[in-house]
Amino acid sequence: MPVFxxxxxxxxxxxxxxxxxxxxxxxxxxxxxxKSDEEEALKRASQQRILGNDEEHYEIQIRVELNIEEDHID
Structure with a gap:
């Protein structure tokens, strides 16, 4: 019998x-x-929702955050 x-x-x-x-x-x-700016965090989350949550969007977001050029991705 399961515990929960x-x-x-x-x-x-x-x-x-x-x-x-x-x-x-x-x-x-x-x-x-x-922690530093809850209002800005909520604003960015809202923008991300508008842009979409597909795989391509996340790849672009990671490249932008890490400042990686497209041709440097393996």
Whole structure:
């Protein structure tokens, strides 16, 4: 018999998503921005949602953030 019911696990996931740990962010750049300027972080998140969440967009975003030219990607 499982220790947790699926409903309990979903509640835990919801709680984690609603209150992320800013001391250990998945993306350090976003975590730092959120701590220093929450309004700007929300603005960028909104812009990213408008641009879309496809794979090509993320590749472009990473290149821009890391200042990598397109021909330097393996």
């Amino acid at each position: 019911k699926i409903w309990t696990v979903l509640l835990y996931i919801r709680a984690l998503l609603s209150a992320p740990n800013l001391d250990e962010p998945l993306n350090n750049t976003v975590g730092s921005l959120w």
